Amino acid sequence: MSDSTVRALLLEQIHPDAEEILHSAGFVVERVDRALDEDELVSRMRDVTLLGIRSKTQVTRRVLDAAPRLVAIGAFCIGTNQIDLVAASEAGVTVFNAPFSNTRSVVELAIAEIIAMTRRLTEKNALMHAGVWDKSADGAHEVRGRTLGIVGYGNIGTQLSVLAEGLGMRVLFFDTADRLALGNARRSLSLKELLAESDVVTLHVDGRAANENFFGDADFATMRPGSLFLNLSRGFVVDYAALRAHIERGHVAGAAVDVFPVEPKGRGDEFVSELRGLPNVILTPHIGGSTEEAQQDIGRFVAGKFRDFVRDGSTAMSVNVxxxxxxxxxxxxxxxxxxxxxxxxxxxxxxxxxxxxxxxxxxxxxxxxxxxxxxxxxxxxxxxxxxxxxxxxxxxxxxxxxx
Missing domain, CATH: 3.30.70.260 (ACT domain)
Structure with missing residues (x-):
């Protein structure tokens, strides 16, 4: 394969630095700044050598069957559950992702949301925009001294642990894998133990199929009355109808959610969720890693993996080979x-x-x-x-x- 024949298709508003790196390597690059559905993707794949996606585009076995020249897929994000990894391996297609590049951005959003919910800033902001002056300390608290329970102590969970301690929070974590506790964080022996002790619970689990419906009604019931809940991991791991019920009953005092089981395909499309309209609930459109710094780092990292793989066959940090x-x-x-x-x-x-x-x-x-x-x-x-x-x-x- 000569570099002049390499054609890259980049979807979903991947950072321009990725395109520049691939152009500099002599590759032909086509951009589509949105997700493609399966039929659209199948129709475009015949001459594609490298496919770059983010979280919305699903790469199925049918897509792979329609791509005889495809040698690598780049997930310009952390998760790869949108790619059929078994089919990719069987087709001889190497898959890369960016497991570290947006960690800081996700962690900073989590910290911001914890403070915003603890101070009930969204409600104060809405009242001010409605012309209502409500200067009161009722329901507002400092985060210092409160207990943060982190479910999933990987790259994001560990960095969140360090920053939360810097704010004076006590940190507990639960993970099915054996993880080294950082700072003064303490491992909980079970999820139930963590939920019963935490003022704030935040999920940072991966997208494996076994995590579907991981957190539901019984888990919300186990949380402390008046506690807060965050999910910046995967939309399908939480029963959001159960979350709404516990918020309406006042058992859960607030929530921040960045990911949803079904998400709109494009910017400006209608967003539908049972969590809309609830007080002290922060809803964001899957922007945990959407900072300019993170997207630039991700673009450079995965594009570099593409270049090195085509030129030298390097598979360093591949997720499937x-x-x-x-x-x-x-x-x-x-x-x-x-x-x-x-x-x-x-x-x-x-x-x-x-x-x-x-x-x-x-x-x-x-x-x-x-x-x-x-x-x-x-x-x-x-x-x-x-x-x-x-x-x-x-x-x-x-x-x-x-x-």
Whole structure:
């Protein structure tokens, strides 16, 4: 694959720096500043080599079947649950995301919303705009001394933990994985224990299918009376009808929600939710990571992954194939083989090369689940016959040749 044939399709208002990086690498770039539905995407995929999306575009098996030249997908966000990762791997398509770039932006929004709800700023603001002067301390509190319960102690949860402690909050966290507590944060042995002790509960869980309906009526009932709730993770993990009921009863004193089970496709489209119109409820349109700084960092990070993957086959930090990065000696041809992870594949490849008198300059193998990834460099001797033989192996998923 030569760089001049690489065509990138970037959707959903990906930062212009991504386009600039890809242009500088010699790739052809097309932008569409909105999400595409499945039919629209299928109609555009035949000549696409690199696909860049955010959270709204769904990459299904049908989309992948319509994309014979596609080699990589970039999720210009944290989550990848909008991509059929199994189908992508089976099609030999490498998937990248940006797991760290918008962490700070999400954390700062969470902190801002905790303070806003604790001081009931949205209600004061609405009254002022209605011409009502309501100078009162009723229901307004400091965050200092209050207990923050963080559900999901990954990249976002840990950074939130540190900043919350800086504000004088006591921090509890619950995670199914074994996580190191930062600062004075304390691990709760169960979700129920965390909910019963926290003044503010915030969700930062991932988008795996098992987390659907993770938080519901029983969990809201376990929360302390008058506590606050935040969800800046995934819309489908919370029963929002149950949240509304607990707010209306006064058991939950406020909520901040940035993600929803069904979200409008484009800017300006109607937003429908059972949470509209409730007091001390902050609703934001999935903007946790939508700062100019975060989007620029994400654009640069994922575009850089695209460039390095096309040029050198680097899969560092890929979410679905083995993560490898091997420096490429000058003057070498590189064979990149994604294959089924069964015994003997590397031996067969090297046997074919040896039969044809090809000397291996460098080689690296990595495996991940059902798939293996082999990068092989040679100074000379690789012929089309060798390429065809490797490509014809029953274990081969995809073979790329980089000159």
């Amino acid at each position: 083995p993560s490898l990065a091997l420096p490429r000696p000058e003057g070498t041809l590189r064979l990149i083989l994604l294959h089924r992870n069964v015994p003997g594949v590397l031996a067969r490849v090297n046997g074919l090369l040896a039969e044809h008198g090809v000397n291996v300059e460098a080689q690296l193998l990595g495996t991940r689940g059902d798939f293996g990834y082999v990068v092989t460099d040679s100074a000379s001797g690789v012929t089309q016959t060798i390429v065809d033989e490797i490509r014809g192996m029953p274990e081969t998923v995809r073979l790329r040749v980089i000159f």
